[in-house]
Amino acid sequence: MKICCINSIEEAQLAINAGASALGLVGSMPSGPGIISNEMIGKIAQTVAQQPVETFLLTSETTVDGIYNHYQKAKTTTIQLVDKIEENGHARLKELLPNVKLIQVLHVSDEKTIDAAERLMHEVDALLLDSGNPNLKIKTLGGTGNTHNWEISKSIVTMSKIPVWLAGGLNPENVQKAIETVQPYGVDLCSGVRTNGNLNGNKLLSFFDKVRI
Numbered sequence: 001m002k003i004c005c006i007n008s009i010e011e012a013q014l015a016i017n018a019g020a021s022a023l024g025l026v027g028s029m030p031s032g033p034g035i036i037s038n039e040m041i042g043k044i045a046q047t048v049a050q051q052p053v054e055t056f057l058l059t060s061e062t063t064v065d066g067i068y069n070h071y072q073k074a075k076t077t078t079i080q081l082v083d084k085i086e087e088n089g090h091a092r093l094k095e096l097l098p099n100v101k102l103i104q105v106l107h108v109s110d111e112k113t114i115d116a117a118e119r120l121m122h123e124v125d126a127l128l129l130d131s132g133n134p135n136l137k138i139k140t141l142g143g144t145g146n147t148h149n150w151e152i153s154k155s156i157v158t159m160s161k162i163p164v165w166l167a168g169g170l171n172p173e174n175v176q177k178a179i180e181t182v183q184p185y186g187v188d189l190c191s192g193v194r195t196n197g198n199l200n201g202n203k204l205l206s207f208f209d210k211v212r213i
Helices: 009-018 038-047 064-072 089-096 112-120 150-159 175-182 201-212
Strands: 022-026 054-059 078-081 101-107 126-130 164-166 186-189
Touching: 009 022, 009 038, 009 201, 022 038, 022 186, 038 054, 054 064, 064 078, 064 089, 089 101, 101 112, 112 126, 112 150, 126 150, 150 164, 150 175, 164 175, 175 186, 175 201
Parallel strands: 022 054, 054 078, 078 101, 101 126, 126 164, 164 186
Antiparallel strands: none
8 A cells, every 4th residue: 555645754654654555755747746855755765764664756757867866866665667768778777776676657548558568567576557648748647636447457457467556546435446446466546645735644544444444
């Protein structure tokens, strides 16, 4: 269970106390919520390093050099690649950062996403299915608050040989249905547990209660 768009040490601890197993820390993006400075990402990652939680750097960089340099400012356990990266980039990143997990985001649009997932599952540690649109003039690479076609996501989970996370418009009201339909490895949400941009403790507890049923 991953809570994304964490913007402070206080929010990180609130999510961990509620039961989060992963925290999403959003770097520079063309659009969307939760963006914080690289300095704050590194500070949060360092502060929670001794706790049983993974930290995900969300990066929109698409070159190996750009991703590597971004990671060096954050030092999270995991890099979440929210856009398509340069050819052979995953293999090169694995060589440069052998102890860091790579998660590739796929923005579910149509059944072509299944083919993309099949290619990528041999290159990364996990996939994350979201509802953005990287083809827009101003890309949306996450945090849209919109769901997508869960039947496509279900097909990807069924054929995948690596863990698959589900994101995109999840909230306490629909997360049970999402889990029943898709059967993902994990779920990831941002806006669904926030009020006016701030992490809402009551929504957070409601979400975890629904997930645990």
